[in-house]
Amino acid sequence: MYGRNLYIDKIRPFIDKPVIKIITGMRRVGKSCLIKLIIEMLKQNPEHKNAILYINKESLDFEFISDYRDLNQYVIKCFKGIKGKKYLFVDEIQEIAEWEKAITSLFSQGNIDIYVTGSNAHLLSSEIATLISGRFIEFPVYTLSFEEFLLFRNDKKEDIETEFLKYLKFGGFPAIHHFNFHEEVIYQYINSLYSTILLKDVIKRNSIRNVYLLEKITQYVFDNVGNIFSAKKISDFIKSQKMKVGIETVQNYISYLLSTFAIHKTSRYDIKGKRLLELHEKYYLGDLSLRHAMLGYKETDISGMLENLVFLELKRRGFNIHIGKYGNKEIDFIAEKKNKKLYIQVAYLLASPETIEREFSVLKRIKDNYPKYVISMDKVFGNDFAGIRRINFIDFLLHV
Helix, strand or coil: CCCCCHHHHHHHHHHHCCCCCEEECCCCCCCHHHHHHHHHHHHHCCHHHEEEEEEEECCCCHHCCCCCCHHHHHHHHHCCCCCCEEEEEEEEHHECHHHHHHHCCCCCCCCEEEEEEEECCCCCCCHHHHHHHCCEEEEEEECCCCCHHHHHHHCCCCCCHHHHHHHHCCCCHHHHHCCCHHHHHHHHHHHHHHHHHHHHHHHHHCCCCCHHHHHHHHHHHHHHHCCCEEEHHHHHHHHCCCCCCCCHHHHHHHHHHCCCCCCCEEEECCEEEEEEEEEEEEEEEEEEEEEEEHCCCHHHHHHHHHHHHHHHHHHCCEEEEEEECCCCCCEEEEEEEECEEEEEEEECCCCCHHHHHHHHHHHHHHCCEEEEEEEEEEEECCCCEEEEEEEEEEHHHHHH
């Protein structure tokens, strides 16, 4: 297993600290491997070796744990007679009904360090968050960054531009590195993963009857990455396909997709009015390969793909993200964390004066002193423009 230091370094300070560690993310992004890496770290201390319990709810070995009572009884039984600090790891905990009751009870004993993973965004719904309020910290995990992708490629690496095109085309699910990088093989794997997400995490969990409608809505969202649209626009499109659907149904189906982390929603922020706007949000994918496997790789959609990669990279770096609106112009991303704020425009190539004007003009209007960037695939040699920094796309992913 390759060490995913981006996440290990975030979790390490909380090992043995009195908080529940909750690791969230889409299926197959590497949450289980992350847990196993932590377990290997703990086992380096001989005192911990027999005090570690790992429960994987994707394994039939633990099918008997169906609710919080089963979980509580099993953990108490396994830890019986073990003195000192104990370590509990539960993978895909959303498969255990009312799991939070058992975790809260076990945590209250004071001598169990708890780590759980989940593939459902509702894992920390308001009710659950209230029950374990102040006792947990969440660590979102995403598919591989480009830097991690290169690490996983190891001795198979080619030149950096070729590797970037592979990353753009095949995405960042860690398991693809077990296969030869052939389009048919990798997209077959991604399609099986997509089917699992759709069938198990959406259709089964939400008792959806109209599967065809769900697939149509999913295709629309996937095909409009980086475009502003609304549930009404999707509803109108579906109706144009001679199908009946209401706006509320569209909203529900999108919320189900959001809960799997397969897509992420970003709201618009009016910079002049200093307020969030309720309509016309954007959606980005948890990994671009999901789109390519479903719809095929379309080079003509390169701008939306690049935007999606920037969005995910900002999420990995811990930023909260909005789309910016300044008058009648759009800013691709306003990224904030703590006292840091960035304004970012993403373009494929700054190939014409019109493109340069479009990307830079709105940033020039913003008069605060926070950094402003235009990221593109152009070869950039450190030339700024009116205080706005130009960055090459690969440099942004690896160095900025």
